[in-house]
Amino acid sequence: MKIEQAIVLRNEQIAHGIWRMSLVAPDVASAYVGPGQFISLLTDDSWDHLVRRPMSIAKINEDEVDIIYKIFGDVTxxxxKKCPGDSMNILGPLGNVFTDYNSEFAEPILIGGGVGLAPILNLYDACEKAVMIIGARSADEHFLNHKPDNSVYLTTDDGTAGIEGNVLTALKNMNLSENTILFACGPEPMLIAIQNYADEYNIRAQLSVESYMGCGVGLCQGCVIERQNGQVMKHSYHEKYSLVCLDGPVYECDEIIFG
Amino acid sequence: MADLSIKIGHTTFKNPIFVASGTFGYGTDNPELVDVSNIGAIVTKSITLNPREGNPPPRIVETPSGMINSIGLANIGVEKYISELLPIYEVMDTPIIMNIAGSSITEYIDVMKKVEAVSSNIVGYEINISCPNVKEGGMEFGVDCEMTEKLTRELRNFTDRLLIMKLSPNVTDITAIAKSSENGGADAVSAINTVVGMSIDHKTKKSNIYTTYGGLSGPAIKPVGLACVHKVFNAVKIPIIGIGGMVSSHDVIEYILAGSCAVQIGTANYRDPGIAEKILNDLNDYLDEQNLNSITSLIGAVKTYV
Structure with missing residues (x-):
């Protein structure tokens, strides 16, 4: 992991309230391991907002690192307001990666909800073959097209694009096999629904979870998620909690318990 | 180049820039981001007799120019500290100060006795009598003069190493607790621990911290820390290690002027684990610019009006 003054290459709105930023960050890009990893950004040099904001990597292209972010508060x-040529202090790459998506026989289904789409898009690029389901509340929050022929399915709560309903509505209509692996990132209620679904149908699922982080590198011990019994991981003191920044953000769905 | 070395009790440190307990893990993480050999001392995360899971999430939230944490003294426990970390510290160049937390005098003593019973190169102990986030965090000591003096005196019996009492700002009179520490035989006090704070999300109407209250840190508490250090400086003769919201060499100089002989960088480590080293370099430049050979003449030298 590195701390780097990255240079903004592009920063544009791609859907309602959703932006994509491309950064030139050769140090971070060269240390990148794979989809699932994230970077952590500072707003500026001031200490008004002192905590870095973790953002999943949406794409890595040579020395460019892309993030997708939703306007959520002052910081986002x-x-x-960042323009091409401006610098952004970033720390990364951080966290673990999705696994086994290109294993022999694997039939990956990628599920992204809301801004949780970023690592899913990154994973989609890395998959040799995959089905992708992307959920949003309304058509104006989508920036891709519904293309069932290409195995890309959109859902909207209000039916204004793709399938009316949520990502579970789409998932339930798919043919699953014993080789299906779900890969998901999105709001916690969505991840809980997928966790329950995977459990009920005995499907393997990897979930990328979000957590409030003070540092991103294991120092503050702030970003914990409860783990299921007996799952001792490398970066945590005991058996109850796991540090999302080091052990995660990607977990097998039977490893963790949502709060 | 100025001589940055300082002496606390009988221990000499190569420079006065330490890193604060709970903000730097056990000093063995993140070698890519920080060269710990340049840090004056590492105060390791609070250790209790038994391992602790810590509090449920959410444990962290940003606040204006600061953050609130309520980690709940999550730690590996003293046995693991001895078996896994002390051997690593043997081969590190950086002095280690072990922070101990407990819920009774016996617990503090048991932890210290276990560490004293084995050979190690740790240079001292910082006694956490001021964690605001758990019942077992020692706060009952940190707000009570008699208890503070008793605890300090008891611990003094078990070690010749540095004994530093870490003071809470969440008291009516911090100087009284500092005096009790001095009377009990402490070599130094460190001040301040975090300030009790609360954060609420007006949209969800929920507390942003599981334990409702947490410890506020960061630049937001720098004025509180400065005032506490200055008051304590005027009340006791033992050295003060300043803590509270320092992010730059300028902040460090202010803490020295208020009365600190050394400082601990805390929350700033979360943003950049290498920041202590940068602050040290800037402090060196400042002393050179000021033609000062050491920080000694600056300690407590703030010019006040009254």
Missing amino acids: DHFT
């Missing part, structure tokens, strides 16, 4: 609003 500040991100939208």
Whole structure:
């Protein structure tokens, strides 16, 4: 992991309230391991907002690192003001990666909800073959097209694009096999629904979870998620909690318990 | 180049920039981001007799120019500290100060006795009598003069190493607790621990921290820390290690002027684990610019109006 003054290459709105930023960050890009990893960004040099904001990597292209972010508060609003040529202090790459998506016989289904789409898009690029389901509340929050022929399915709560319903509505209509592996990132209620679904049908699922982080590198011990019994991981003191920044953000769905 | 070495009790440190307990893990993480050999001392995360899971999430939230944490003294326990970490510290160049937390005098003593019973190169102990986030965090000591003096005196019996009492700002009169520490035989006090704070999400109407209250840290508490250090400086003769919201060499100089002989960088490590080293370099430059050979003449030298 590195701390780097990355240079903004592009920063544009791609859907309602959702932005994509491309950064030139050769140090971080060269240390990148795979989809699932994230970077952590500072707003600026001031200490008004002192905590870095973790953002999943949406794409790595040579020395470029892309993130997709939703305007959520002061900090993300500040991100939208960044222009090409501006610098951003970033720390990364951080966290673990999705696994086994290109294993022999694997039939990956990728599920992204809301801004949780970023690592899913990154994973989609890395998959030799995959089905992808992307959920949003409404058509204006989508920036891809519904293309069932290409195995890309959109869902909207209000039916204004793709399938009316949520990502589970789409998932339930798919043919699953014993080789299916779900890969998901999105709001916690969505991840809980997928966890329950995977459990009920005995399907393997890897979930990328979000957590409030103070540092991203294991120092503050703030970003914990409860783990299921007996799952001792490398970066945590005992058996009850796991540090999302080091052990995660990607977990097998039977490893963790949502709060 | 100025001589940055300082002496606390009988221990000499190569420079006065330490890293604070709970903000730097056990000093063995993140070698890619920080060269710990340049740090004056590492105060390791609070250790209790038994391992602790810590509090449920959410444990962290950002606040204006600061953050609130309520980790709940998650730690590996003293046995693992001895078996896994002390051997690593043997081969590190950086002095290690072990922070101990407990819920009774016996617990503090048991932890210290276990460490004293084995050979190690740790240079001292910082006694956490001020964790605001758990019942077992020692706060009952940190707000009570008699208890503070008793605890300090008891611990003094078990070690010749540095004994530093870490003071809470969440008291009516911090100088009284500092005096009790001095009377009990402490070599130094460190001040301040975090300030009790709360954060609420007006949209969800929920507390942002599981334990409702947590410890506020970061630049937001720098004025509180400065005032506490200055008051304590005027009340006791033992050295003060300043803590509270320092992010730059300028902040460090202010803490020295208020009365600190050394400082601990805390929350700033979360943003950049290598920041202590940068602050040290800037402090060196400052002393050179000021033609000062050491920080000694600056300690407590703030010019006040009254």
